[in-house]
Amino acid sequence: xxxxxxxxxxxxxxxxxxxxxxxxxxxxxxxxxxxxxxxxxxxxxxxxxxxxxxxxxxxxxxxxxxxxxxxxxxxxxxxxxxxxxxxxxxxxxxxxxxxxxxxxxxxxxxxxxxxxxxxxxxxxxxxxxxxxxxxxxxxxxxxxxxxxxxxxxxxxxxxxxxxxxxxxxxxxxxxxxxxxxxxxxxxxxxxxxxxxxxxxxxxxxxxxxxxxxxxxxxxxxxxxxxxxxxxxxxxxxxxxxxxxxxxxxxxxxxxxx
Numbered sequence: 001x002x003x004x005x006x007x008x009x010x011x012x013x014x015x016x017x018x019x020x021x022x023x024x025x026x027x028x029x030x031x032x033x034x035x036x037x038x039x040x041x042x043x044x045x046x047x048x049x050x051x052x053x054x055x056x057x058x059x060x061x062x063x064x065x066x067x068x069x070x071x072x073x074x075x076x077x078x079x080x081x082x083x084x085x086x087x088x089x090x091x092x093x094x095x096x097x098x099x100x101x102x103x104x105x106x107x108x109x110x111x112x113x114x115x116x117x118x119x120x121x122x123x124x125x126x127x128x129x130x131x132x133x134x135x136x137x138x139x140x141x142x143x144x145x146x147x148x149x150x151x152x153x154x155x156x157x158x159x160x161x162x163x164x165x166x167x168x169x170x171x172x173x174x175x176x177x178x179x180x181x182x183x184x185x186x187x188x189x190x191x192x193x194x195x196x197x198x199x200x201x202x203x204x205x206x207x208x209x210x211x212x213x214x215x216x217x218x219x220x221x222x223x224x225x226x227x228x229x230x231x232x233x234x235x236x237x238x239x240x241x242x243x244x245x246x247x248x249x250x251x252x253x254x255x256x257x
Contacts, residue, residue: 003026003121004031031170053179056198069176085234108144124159126171180202205249211245222243
Protein backbone atom coordinates (compact mmCIF):
# COMPACT_ATOMS: atom_id res chain seq x y z
CA UNK A 1 0.00 0.00 0.00
CA UNK A 2 1.15 3.55 -0.71
CA UNK A 3 0.54 6.12 2.02
CA UNK A 4 0.30 9.88 1.94
CA UNK A 5 1.67 10.89 5.32
CA UNK A 6 1.05 14.08 7.27
CA UNK A 7 3.44 15.14 10.04
CA UNK A 8 3.28 17.73 12.79
CA UNK A 9 4.84 18.43 16.19
CA UNK A 10 3.67 19.77 19.54
CA UNK A 11 5.49 21.12 22.59
CA UNK A 12 8.83 22.11 21.05
CA UNK A 13 8.60 25.73 22.17
CA UNK A 14 8.27 27.22 25.63
CA UNK A 15 8.76 25.42 28.92
CA UNK A 16 6.84 22.21 28.11
CA UNK A 17 8.50 19.15 29.63
CA UNK A 18 8.02 17.04 26.52
CA UNK A 19 7.48 17.36 22.81
CA UNK A 20 5.79 15.04 20.38
CA UNK A 21 5.89 14.35 16.66
CA UNK A 22 3.00 12.59 14.97
CA UNK A 23 2.58 11.01 11.54
CA UNK A 24 -0.89 10.35 10.16
CA UNK A 25 -0.78 7.82 7.31
CA UNK A 26 -3.66 7.92 4.83
CA UNK A 27 -3.83 5.41 1.95
CA UNK A 28 -3.01 7.55 -1.08
CA UNK A 29 -5.99 6.24 -3.04
CA UNK A 30 -8.30 7.38 -0.21
CA UNK A 31 -7.07 10.96 0.35
CA UNK A 32 -10.17 12.48 -1.29
CA UNK A 33 -12.48 10.27 0.79
CA UNK A 34 -10.51 11.27 3.90
CA UNK A 35 -10.82 14.97 3.06
CA UNK A 36 -14.55 14.65 2.43
CA UNK A 37 -15.02 12.97 5.81
CA UNK A 38 -13.09 15.67 7.68
CA UNK A 39 -15.23 18.33 5.97
CA UNK A 40 -18.29 16.37 7.16
CA UNK A 41 -17.00 16.26 10.75
CA UNK A 42 -16.27 19.99 10.76
CA UNK A 43 -19.82 20.71 9.60
CA UNK A 44 -21.29 18.18 12.05
CA UNK A 45 -19.59 19.81 15.06
CA UNK A 46 -19.75 23.41 13.91
CA UNK A 47 -16.00 23.88 13.47
CA UNK A 48 -15.09 26.91 11.35
CA UNK A 49 -11.63 27.54 9.93
CA UNK A 50 -8.46 25.54 10.39
CA UNK A 51 -8.44 22.57 12.77
CA UNK A 52 -5.85 23.06 15.51
CA UNK A 53 -5.32 21.55 18.95
CA UNK A 54 -4.64 25.06 20.27
CA UNK A 55 -8.19 26.03 19.24
CA UNK A 56 -9.86 23.30 21.35
CA UNK A 57 -11.24 25.55 24.09
CA UNK A 58 -14.74 25.55 25.55
CA UNK A 59 -17.34 23.76 23.41
CA UNK A 60 -18.54 20.17 23.27
CA UNK A 61 -18.24 20.26 19.48
CA UNK A 62 -14.52 20.96 19.79
CA UNK A 63 -14.13 17.98 22.12
CA UNK A 64 -16.18 15.73 19.89
CA UNK A 65 -14.29 16.35 16.67
CA UNK A 66 -11.15 15.17 18.51
CA UNK A 67 -12.98 12.02 19.59
CA UNK A 68 -14.38 11.39 16.11
CA UNK A 69 -10.94 11.85 14.54
CA UNK A 70 -9.49 9.19 16.84
CA UNK A 71 -12.43 6.91 16.09
CA UNK A 72 -11.82 7.34 12.35
CA UNK A 73 -8.16 6.34 12.67
CA UNK A 74 -8.90 3.26 14.78
CA UNK A 75 -11.62 1.87 12.50
CA UNK A 76 -10.18 2.78 9.09
CA UNK A 77 -7.16 1.92 6.99
CA UNK A 78 -5.44 5.09 8.24
CA UNK A 79 -2.86 4.83 11.02
CA UNK A 80 -1.09 7.17 13.43
CA UNK A 81 2.49 6.85 14.66
CA UNK A 82 4.00 9.20 17.22
CA UNK A 83 7.05 9.77 19.36
CA UNK A 84 6.91 11.57 22.71
CA UNK A 85 10.27 12.93 23.87
CA UNK A 86 10.87 13.85 27.50
CA UNK A 87 13.23 16.78 27.07
CA UNK A 88 15.03 16.30 30.38
CA UNK A 89 16.14 12.80 29.38
CA UNK A 90 17.07 13.53 25.76
CA UNK A 91 20.73 14.51 25.99
CA UNK A 92 20.90 16.04 22.51
CA UNK A 93 18.08 18.43 23.49
CA UNK A 94 20.23 19.86 26.30
CA UNK A 95 22.63 21.31 23.70
CA UNK A 96 20.54 24.45 23.11
CA UNK A 97 22.35 25.76 20.00
CA UNK A 98 21.72 22.41 18.29
CA UNK A 99 18.11 21.77 19.31
CA UNK A 100 16.93 22.04 15.73
CA UNK A 101 19.27 19.19 14.79
CA UNK A 102 18.15 17.16 17.83
CA UNK A 103 14.50 17.67 16.91
CA UNK A 104 15.01 16.47 13.34
CA UNK A 105 16.96 13.46 14.56
CA UNK A 106 13.82 12.29 16.36
CA UNK A 107 11.66 13.20 13.35
CA UNK A 108 13.88 11.04 11.15
CA UNK A 109 13.72 8.14 13.62
CA UNK A 110 9.92 8.30 13.53
CA UNK A 111 9.73 8.44 9.73
CA UNK A 112 12.12 5.48 9.46
CA UNK A 113 10.18 3.50 12.08
CA UNK A 114 6.86 4.22 10.35
CA UNK A 115 8.18 3.15 6.95
CA UNK A 116 9.54 -0.06 8.46
CA UNK A 117 6.34 -0.87 10.36
CA UNK A 118 3.91 -0.09 7.54
CA UNK A 119 6.11 -1.82 4.91
CA UNK A 120 4.81 0.80 2.49
CA UNK A 121 5.97 3.62 0.26
CA UNK A 122 5.52 7.00 1.92
CA UNK A 123 5.02 10.47 0.50
CA UNK A 124 5.44 12.70 3.54
CA UNK A 125 4.06 16.22 4.02
CA UNK A 126 5.22 17.95 7.20
CA UNK A 127 3.97 21.21 8.64
CA UNK A 128 6.05 24.27 7.86
CA UNK A 129 8.64 25.44 10.40
CA UNK A 130 10.96 28.43 10.46
CA UNK A 131 14.30 26.63 10.56
CA UNK A 132 17.83 27.92 10.41
CA UNK A 133 18.65 25.14 7.92
CA UNK A 134 16.23 25.24 4.99
CA UNK A 135 16.50 21.64 3.77
CA UNK A 136 15.64 19.70 6.91
CA UNK A 137 12.67 18.09 5.17
CA UNK A 138 14.82 16.70 2.37
CA UNK A 139 17.43 15.46 4.84
CA UNK A 140 14.79 13.51 6.81
CA UNK A 141 14.00 11.44 3.71
CA UNK A 142 17.62 10.86 2.73
CA UNK A 143 18.77 9.77 6.20
CA UNK A 144 15.64 7.68 6.87
CA UNK A 145 16.21 5.76 3.63
CA UNK A 146 19.86 5.22 4.50
CA UNK A 147 18.85 3.87 7.92
CA UNK A 148 16.31 1.55 6.31
CA UNK A 149 18.90 0.28 3.85
CA UNK A 150 21.29 -0.57 6.69
CA UNK A 151 18.70 -2.88 8.27
CA UNK A 152 17.85 -4.55 4.97
CA UNK A 153 14.62 -2.66 4.28
CA UNK A 154 13.92 -1.06 0.92
CA UNK A 155 14.23 2.71 0.67
CA UNK A 156 10.52 3.48 0.82
CA UNK A 157 10.42 7.15 1.83
CA UNK A 158 9.71 8.64 -1.60
CA UNK A 159 9.76 12.28 -0.50
CA UNK A 160 9.51 14.56 2.53
CA UNK A 161 8.37 18.14 1.97
CA UNK A 162 7.17 21.01 4.15
CA UNK A 163 3.65 22.18 3.31
CA UNK A 164 1.09 24.77 4.41
CA UNK A 165 -1.43 23.26 6.84
CA UNK A 166 -4.14 25.56 5.48
CA UNK A 167 -4.24 23.57 2.25
CA UNK A 168 -3.86 20.05 3.69
CA UNK A 169 -6.60 18.74 5.95
CA UNK A 170 -4.29 15.88 6.90
CA UNK A 171 -1.88 18.35 8.51
CA UNK A 172 -4.77 19.80 10.51
CA UNK A 173 -5.93 16.37 11.66
CA UNK A 174 -2.44 15.28 12.72
CA UNK A 175 -2.12 18.57 14.63
CA UNK A 176 -5.12 17.47 16.72
CA UNK A 177 -3.84 13.94 17.35
CA UNK A 178 -0.27 15.01 18.11
CA UNK A 179 -1.41 17.82 20.39
CA UNK A 180 -3.66 15.42 22.28
CA UNK A 181 -1.03 12.75 22.96
CA UNK A 182 1.57 15.37 23.89
CA UNK A 183 -0.79 17.18 26.25
CA UNK A 184 -1.83 13.88 27.79
CA UNK A 185 1.79 13.12 28.64
CA UNK A 186 2.37 16.67 29.87
CA UNK A 187 -0.41 16.01 32.39
CA UNK A 188 1.43 12.89 33.56
CA UNK A 189 4.67 14.83 33.99
CA UNK A 190 2.83 17.64 35.78
CA UNK A 191 -0.23 16.24 37.62
CA UNK A 192 -1.38 19.75 38.54
CA UNK A 193 -1.57 20.88 34.91
CA UNK A 194 -5.05 21.94 33.83
CA UNK A 195 -5.91 22.61 30.21
CA UNK A 196 -9.03 23.98 28.54
CA UNK A 197 -12.38 22.47 29.48
CA UNK A 198 -12.90 21.01 26.01
CA UNK A 199 -9.46 19.37 26.05
CA UNK A 200 -10.00 17.90 29.51
CA UNK A 201 -13.33 16.45 28.39
CA UNK A 202 -11.78 15.05 25.21
CA UNK A 203 -8.95 13.36 27.15
CA UNK A 204 -11.42 11.25 29.15
CA UNK A 205 -13.27 10.00 26.08
CA UNK A 206 -10.19 9.49 23.90
CA UNK A 207 -8.47 7.46 26.60
CA UNK A 208 -11.61 5.36 27.08
CA UNK A 209 -11.80 4.76 23.33
CA UNK A 210 -8.28 3.30 23.48
CA UNK A 211 -9.31 1.16 26.48
CA UNK A 212 -7.26 3.28 28.88
CA UNK A 213 -7.95 5.31 32.01
CA UNK A 214 -5.55 8.13 31.02
CA UNK A 215 -4.08 9.42 27.76
CA UNK A 216 -0.46 9.07 28.87
CA UNK A 217 0.78 5.56 28.07
CA UNK A 218 3.02 4.25 25.34
CA UNK A 219 1.99 1.25 23.25
CA UNK A 220 3.28 -2.08 22.16
CA UNK A 221 3.99 -1.79 18.42
CA UNK A 222 0.53 -1.13 17.04
CA UNK A 223 -0.52 -0.90 13.41
CA UNK A 224 -3.35 1.59 13.98
CA UNK A 225 -2.26 3.89 16.80
CA UNK A 226 1.31 3.81 18.00
CA UNK A 227 2.94 5.89 20.75
CA UNK A 228 6.70 5.60 21.32
CA UNK A 229 8.18 7.13 24.48
CA UNK A 230 11.73 8.38 23.89
CA UNK A 231 14.57 8.10 24.88
CA UNK A 232 14.98 4.56 26.19
CA UNK A 233 14.89 5.73 29.83
CA UNK A 234 11.39 7.01 29.17
CA UNK A 235 9.91 3.74 27.90
CA UNK A 236 6.91 2.35 29.76
CA UNK A 237 6.56 5.43 31.96
CA UNK A 238 4.05 5.19 33.48
CA UNK A 239 3.28 1.93 31.61
CA UNK A 240 3.02 0.29 28.19
CA UNK A 241 -0.53 -0.63 27.18
CA UNK A 242 -2.28 -2.51 24.42
CA UNK A 243 -4.97 -0.74 22.41
CA UNK A 244 -8.43 -2.12 23.14
CA UNK A 245 -10.70 -0.15 20.82
CA UNK A 246 -14.04 0.76 22.38
CA UNK A 247 -16.20 2.03 19.53
CA UNK A 248 -19.19 2.75 21.78
CA UNK A 249 -17.89 5.94 23.40
CA UNK A 250 -20.64 8.55 23.59
CA UNK A 251 -20.11 12.18 22.55
CA UNK A 252 -19.32 14.88 25.11
CA UNK A 253 -22.37 16.86 26.17
CA UNK A 254 -22.16 20.61 26.66
CA UNK A 255 -22.97 20.22 30.37
CA UNK A 256 -19.79 18.11 30.71
CA UNK A 257 -17.61 21.03 29.59
